[in-house]
Amino acid sequence: MLFLIMTALLILPVLIILATLIYKGGPAISWEFLFDDPREGMTAGGIFPALVGTIWLVAVALLVSVPLGVAAALYLSEFAPDNWFTRFINLCIINLAGVPSIVHALFGVGAFVLFFGFGTSILAASLTLAIMTLPIVIVATRESLQAVPLAFREACWNMGATRWQTIHRVVLPNAVSGILTGVILEVSRTTGETAPIMFTGAAFFLPFLPTSVFDQTMAMSLHLFVISTQVPGVPDHLPYGVALVLIAMVLTMNAASIGLRMYLRGKKKW
């Protein structure tokens, strides 16, 4: 009974947030809101550039962090010897996960904007996001790799398979559901982040769509921050509308992740 109440208490804030957003932001949602540029100093019009910008940022970040993270996890799980160096790497990953996002943002400015000279651009912002979410991909991938029983690997090795053949034929196919779940988790985290992108590539107001990774772009999360705190005279329903769309994006990703997990678990092979 106590547990039931505590569970209910967990659900409550989520429900309240959702209800408020739908109640206050729902009226703002329209075809025009989604597919129009912001107008009149962002006090009217739509959010299209921010929507597209967020998709760019997330996509580029994934393009970097997924290959890198999966490769790192493969190394850690399948190849790395158990020595101080490996343990040190694992410690670093845990620490990387704990670094506040504003610190990542400053790192991004120093490394990508200034040192590598990417300027404030999608590339710099996405790289910052990628570094920040790398631990999620690594940890999720490593855990799903290690969930594949050793006996499967040994059976393969006994047949004369090399390590790579074993990974390719047996380990990866059985770890892919866990890896995908991690990736989706990363997407939903990346979508909502504001701090890491506001100094590295996201623009205050830029009613054009980006054409390459070297452009700046608007982004949903920053746009929400801007119109709710920085711009006077924004009608109430606008920020709520933006928040609602943002939350809808994240929840859709999470739902997709849960659905995918259930689907793949249904197909679970052992």
Place this chain on the structure above:
Amino acid sequence: MNDQGVATILETSQPATAAKGPVKLAVHNLSISYGGTPALVGVDLEIHENEIFGIIGPANSGKTSFLKALNRMDMFNPAMQVAGDILFNGTNIRQWRNVYALRRRIGVVFPLPVGLPMTVYDNVALAPRLSGVNRKADLDDIVERCLRRAALWDEVKDRLDSLGSLLSGGQQQRLTIARALSQDPELLMLDEFSIAVDPVTTMRIEDVLKELRTEMTIILVTNLTQQARRLADRTAFFLTGSCVEIGDTEALFTGNVQDTRTADYIAGRFG
């Protein structure tokens, strides 16, 4: 002393042995330890071509470790150290340039069946595919032949596309045997294969093994001493990390032993 004399002595000292083939596997002073703790010490033995070589012994005597050393599975376990020489076809297995090729010549069946999480067909076709066989017709042939030999074909021929890991325990074990055979091995090592198999199937597999001995050499590790008696030409008795005795199976089982512990174990007085 001439060659004739040596041969005579060998024959007279081991009278019950039938004509032996050439030595397939020679093990000299083999010791295995895990992180410094010895698991097997100073084993010397020779296994001949087309022979079924039995290994019996109580738990923890080092039987499985012995098999693992033979196909260099120690490579995957940094804690496992192997000392001594193992000669396969006269060549030290440490000098094999390609360990993967070595493992392909040695089929292994472990006590707990491991149906890989892929279809029955893919389970058996995996090893041929790894060594580059890709034509559907060739693979079909191999899969059917190996499943027949493992006495599994009739039960799975209509469900080759279902998951290998969903077969019953006994079926999975026979699938593992089919998989080992799909490598077309020169040496087949079975480690307590009948643990997960019912008696009837066990007898069918034993019949298969008797047929297979004309094509390959077989090492049979077993908990069932009677199984060794039924199948093995010669049998080794392992006890707490050492090889106590090697002899003709019939001789051992008829009390003709050098060490009383062997007789005690066979008679079921311990272990």
